[in-house]
Amino acid sequence: MEAIAMNVDQIRFDFPLLSQKVNGKNLVYLDNGATTQKPKIVVDAIANYYKEYNSNIHRGVHTLSQMATNEFEQAREVIQKFIGAAKKEEVIITSGTTEGINLVASAWGRANVKAGDEIVISAMEHHSNIVPWQMICEEREAVLKVIPMDENGELILNQLDEFINLKTKLVAVSHVSNSLGTVNDIERIIDRAHSLGALVLIDGAQSVSHGPISVVDLDADFYVFSGHKLFGPTGIGVLYGKETILNDMPPYKGGGDMIKSVSFEKTTFNEIPHKFEAGTPNIAGGIGLAKAIEYIQQIGFDFIQEQEEKLKIAATGMLNSIEGVRIIGQAAKKESVISFTIDGLHPFDVGTILDQLGIAVRTGHHCTQPVMDFFGIPGTIRASFAFYNNMEDIEALRKGIIKAKSMLEI
Amino acid sequence: MTIEEIENEIISEFSMFGDWMEKYEYIIELGNDMPVIDSTYQTEENLIPGCQSRVWLHAEQKEGKIIFTANSDAIITKGIISLLIRVLSFQNPEDILSADLRFVKEIGLTDHLSPTRSNGLVSMVKQMKNFAFAFSNV
Numbered sequence: 364m365e366a367i368a369m370n371v372d373q374i375r376f377d378f379p380l381l382s383q384k385v386n387g388k389n390l391v392y393l394d395n396g397a398t399t400q401k402p403k404i405v406v407d408a409i410a411n412y413y414k415e416y417n418s419n420i421h422r423g424v425h426t427l428s429q430m431a432t433n434e435f436e437q438a439r440e441v442i443q444k445f446i447g448a449a450k451k452e453e454v455i456i457t458s459g460t461t462e463g464i465n466l467v468a469s470a471w472g473r474a475n476v477k478a479g480d481e482i483v484i485s486a487m488e489h490h491s492n493i494v495p496w497q498m499i500c501e502e503r504e505a506v507l508k509v510i511p512m513d514e515n516g517e518l519i520l521n522q523l524d525e526f527i528n529l530k531t532k533l534v535a536v537s538h539v540s541n542s543l544g545t546v547n548d549i550e551r552i553i554d555r556a557h558s559l560g561a562l563v564l565i566d567g568a569q570s571v572s573h574g575p576i577s578v579v580d581l582d583a584d585f586y587v588f589s590g591h592k593l594f595g596p597t598g599i600g601v602l603y604g605k606e607t608i609l610n611d612m613p614p615y616k617g618g619g620d621m622i623k624s625v626s627f628e629k630t631t632f633n634e635i636p637h638k639f640e641a642g643t644p645n646i647a648g649g650i651g652l653a654k655a656i657e658y659i660q661q662i663g664f665d666f667i668q669e670q671e672e673k674l675k676i677a678a679t680g681m682l683n684s685i686e687g688v689r690i691i692g693q694a695a696k697k698e699s700v701i702s703f704t705i706d707g708l709h710p711f712d713v714g715t716i717l718d719q720l721g722i723a724v725r726t727g728h729h730c731t732q733p734v735m736d737f738f739g740i741p742g743t744i745r746a747s748f749a750f751y752n753n754m755e756d757i758e759a760l761r762k763g764i765i766k767a768k769s770m771l772e773i
Numbered sequence: 774m775t776i777e778e779i780e781n782e783i784i785s786e787f788s789m790f791g792d793w794m795e796k797y798e799y800i801i802e803l804g805n806d807m808p809v810i811d812s813t814y815q816t817e818e819n820l821i822p823g824c825q826s827r828v829w830l831h832a833e834q835k836e837g838k839i840i841f842t843a844n845s846d847a848i849i850t851k852g853i854i855s856l857l858i859r860v861l862s863f864q865n866p867e868d869i870l871s872a873d874l875r876f877v878k879e880i881g882l883t884d885h886l887s888p889t890r891s892n893g894l895v896s897m898v899k900q901m902k903n904f905a906f907a908f909s910n911v
Contacts, residue, residue, distance in 0.1 A: 386793070709826060709846055709847035709848065709850075711825050711826040711847040711849070711850065712801075712826075712847050712848050712849045712850075715797075715849050716797065719793045719794075719797065726825070727825050741826075741827065741846060742825075770794070770797065770798060770801060771801060771848060773805060
């Protein structure tokens with residue numbers, strides 16, 4: 364791969380979409396929490412797969428099938444090294460974070476959760492880390508407990524012993540909040556859970572693009588994330604699970620590739636990871652994700668974290684300087700995700716005006732309705748930054764907010 | 774006026790705007806000026822699903838015509854509602870059911886509004902037609 368220059372102006376050229384015009388204006392893309400843009404090498408890798416060696420994997424005798432299988436399995440190794448997993452078999456390819464959580468809630472949950480057991484989540488979870496646990500708890504007559512948060516958007520961990528106790532079977536918590544940007548103290552949560560024999564699932568959807576991860580150092584039992592929030596394609600994601608836990612789990616879906624042998628009397632299941640990968644996977648997606656990871660590794664998290672920290676501080680200062688703007692989520696440790704409201708204005712109106720100016724933000728409840736209820740607001744405007752954003756983007760947002768205020772304030 | 778006549782009137786009003794800002798300023802003005810729904814009708818029951826902003830819609834029938842009143846917590850949404858009400862309120866149920874509302878496209882609202890907003894608009898129109906259908910069968 365060619366060398367990548369460590370300069371934001373140069374880096375922006377790697378992302379063809381960033382030079383688009385939207386509504387006649389230069390695009391200002393500040394919706395990276397929803398999905399990130401894709402570097403050209405990722406788009407090319409996907410196109411090359413379809414143009415040059417598209418074939419089904421794990422079963423073909425022919426050359427192209429072998430090529431596709433090799434690329435897909437190499438992708439698994441790239442992912443394994445990226446998250447610091449001990450073995451590539453511990454990397455299950457999914458369609459995204461949501462499927463990863465559902466897989467664990469369903470396959471692990473059905474085998475392990477009994478009436479009266481407790482599952483613990485936090486007050487700032489995305490709906491996809493709430494609903495699958497509600498479903499298994501309801502099915503098994505288990506209890507769902509919620510670690511509360513405070514006005515700053517930080518989890519209240521001094522009463523952790525109350526929430527994680529001997530009845531706790533599993534704790535599912537986000538590493539970084541998608542609506543508040545809070546970085547949670549997951550090490551402390553994992554320590555507490557493990558001291559009582561409970562497992563921990565970390566929702567890494569919002570953290571994986573912001574800093575290095577080592578699932579072994581963290582000692583997470585499960586770690587899930589999506590490719591599309593990591594500069595890779597949509598429809599691809601990862602479930603990491605510890606080998607012994609995955610081996611003990613029953614399969615999630617039935618179908619091809621997940622079996623050893625099938626007869627009408629009895630089916631024996633394949634080894635991990637294939638046991639959890641029924642059907643033809645998103646081959647192009649896996650290859651694209653591996654390419655995205657290689658790209659990020661070339662940029663380096665030192666650069667990414669330095670750049671995002673600069674953007675976060677500048678954007679926070681800018682927002683605090685505008686009258687009526689209130690930042691929702693004032694945690695001491697935050698990623699470059701900033702939610703805010705403007706007094707007297709509906710987030711949706713502000714988002715509509717910003718869109719006319721070519722500025723892409725997310726508005727609404729961000730799939731975290733309980734968080735919005737906690738703060739007593741209908742939703743927020745969320746600006747979420749990636750390393751390819753620059754100070755011009757922040758200035759454009761400032762001007763956009765001033766314009767929206769002048770148009771919308773009565 | 775017929776639905777078509779009102780639509781033509783709106784299309785001609787919007788054709789005078791030079792840029793998106795003038796258009797949105799007008800929509801915001803319409804939103805601010807819209808008579809609000811009687812608070813007794815601003816209920817959970819009258820809340821329209823599918824809107825990113827909250828929309829309440831109430832309908833009643835007087836002398837064969839349907840009268841719509843509505844409200845929203847977002848002002849641009851309210852402006853668009855105000856246009857829909859101007860077109861569809863005080864009309865016969867049959868005319869409401871057959872209205873294709875081409876003005877929405879003509880004034881560039883489907884093109885300019887975000888997909889979720891369009892969905893909100895779609896839900897609102899669907900609900901207005903549901904009311905018309907219900908009243909036509911009374």
